[in-house]
Amino acid sequence: MFRTLTSILAFTLFLEFVSFGQKMNSLTPAEQKSGWVLLFDGKTTNGWRGAYSDKFPSHGWVVKNGELRGELSDGAESGDGGDIVTMKKYRNFEMVFDWKLGKGGNSGVKYFIEERQPKPAKGSQAGYEYQLIDDADYIYMDKHLPQDLKTASIYDVVAAQKPDVQLEIWHTSKIVVNKNHLEHWLDGKKVLSVNRTDEAFKKGVADSKFKDYQGFADIPEGRILLQDHGHSVAFRNIKIKEL
Template identity: 30%
Template sequence: MKKSVLLASAAVMMCYFTSCGGGKKTEDTATAEATTEEAAVPEYRIVNDLPTVDLSTFPKDKDGKIVIFDGKTFNGWRGYNRSDVPAAWEVVDGTIHIKGSGAGEAGSKDGGDLIFASKLKNFELELEWKVAKGANSGIFYLGQEVISKDKDGNDVKEPIFISAPECQVLDNENHPDAKMGKDGNRQSSSLYDMIPAKPQNAKPFGEWNKVKILCYKGTIVHYQNDEPVVEYHLWTPQWKEMLDKSKFSKEKWPLAYELLLNCGGENKEGFIGLQDHGDDVWFRNITVKELD
């Protein structure tokens, strides 16, 4: 629990036993208690003891980009919050494929999100994706591996999107999420539930889409099929305002709000992740270029 929360709680207790006169709450006391309750964040920890890889050991292509998927193996990749690769993921025909379970997000028997096991700070990520009809997925960046506690004190493995911004992957024409949110901010390459990708130039299901994500000292740009479609700036008043208006607001989801507001943690770095949303999606030609 944060120091500010403890101080607010102490102030409320002092008011109760002194100036508030017996057990009757004043308006100020009620406000202080409400503020304390709103500020509370569930207990959590960042996992730092799972396997990682040395980015310098991966090959570079002719443009100096680091190839983080060799088209044949899961070298460098593992499941989010686990040390192995979930069976729902496979390498097939030079692609990383999440086998659709039809059971929704991480609903398959041995599914869950996939990450490249090296934290990145300033970089350009490039890849291509295609989806089956009606499919949904996402590309995450600056993600942390998070374990929280439930009301009984048991460990809960949180999903990657609780800490990482998401570049949406979607069949815009056939998935209902395309019509949800606001102004198209859940369509392909949008900053999910916050900024719509404009122009919306995604190709239909079954065709390859090219994505580049620039992350440099808090400036983020999404490119879709070689056009810039989203730009925003982390750790700014603008970022806080967007979170306040999203499904990750403090009131709706205190833990997500806490983690996303401070996206990347102390070192402003995190994992790249691919989402298992229960649908068939393919990824290929995945490279990163580190920026100074």
Template identity: 35%
Template sequence: MRKPFLLGLIAIAFACKEKPKEQLEEVEEEVVEVVTEPETTVLFDGSSFDGWHFYNGGKVTEPWKLEDGAMVLYPPEERPDGANYNLVTDKEYTDFVLTLEWNIAEGGNSGFFWGVVEDEKYGEPYLTGPEIQVLDDERHPDANNGTDRLAGSLYDMVSPSKKAVKPAGEWNSVELMINHKTNEGHVILNGTKIAEFPVQGPEWDELVANSKFADWEGFAAFKTGKIGLQDHGNVVSFRNIKIKEL
């Protein structure tokens, strides 16, 4: 009479051992896909000019200064012939989302670029890099030369669809996306998307052909290049500059 009892205990023990094995096999067959989001890199943290230099030049010095977490350009009234104080990043970028804040003085004009190439035959960043306009729309005369010269425009190529800029002396936040993989570019100014455009192909070529840059040999010719900040002879400030490569 004891054998059936023992056999029952063995059967129960065997079943208990088998069940975890089946569960383990199910877990091992499960595939979990881990998606890694692109990391955001701080290009300017407000404390130094690390990662930046003068276009076709060296270390950043005056007339740029660090003030209250921003880099501020105080252009001199007199400068040597051909001197410019444009800044560019040390690194080059192709597909990215760039965010920054800018503040233009009353009556001021400036801008920022992508796709900038440094070469002695190019004296300024705008000879290669397309520009997003930084402007006092209310006072600077360039605002009267067409809507594609207003703040937030892709300069001389794409006009802002809405007026989202803040007055001179106030901080404006902007996002620029350039993505050659999807052939998309956009500008978001103070939380409002104001411009969308292709970044390559026939439609892009048409934008260039209909601009003042049509016959410029190096303009928009490079998918990969540096981010640039413009010296246009007016006081301008930039801060919180970050980039996320796509």
């Protein structure tokens, strides 16, 4: 029996390495040498805290099976455990993360989070959001989503160029910020590239819900935020390299 269990465990670990190329929530020696660091170790919430808080939320987020999970509640924006942010601020960086979203789900990864005062009375802190959402079936204001509210877009500002994403499977995303140049990648393909000095970006901000957020078009740095939108979402392999 013991030998059988050992064999099963060994085979499971083998599949993990074969399927993903390396152990979950880890860095290769080459990644470590080039400056990558993990933002999630697969076991704890170290390095994260609640937005506008000095503590990690007591509910709404859990670590399970090597995943950082936002739990299903009522679908309200930042209404359950609340958003979580990195302890550290970032300016120029490359960030990679795996994510999985349930049907009808909505979440996001934001950057340049400043935690301005006063704290928003309702909803999430403003920032540049790599949108994560059920592209095909999420209903917004009684309509299907416009392109700039779909997955991998800079939410409400710049639309990603891609087909609707499949849900309930793992995807890999990448965010690149190099001074004013921004890129969003999805599953190995660049789906958005824009410069913050471009008129298209400025117009996107002017036409968005952030038009009255002073300085939104040129925020210099901020924290990374994982959004609690009351839907089931999971993250793993979250890593970042400063440029």
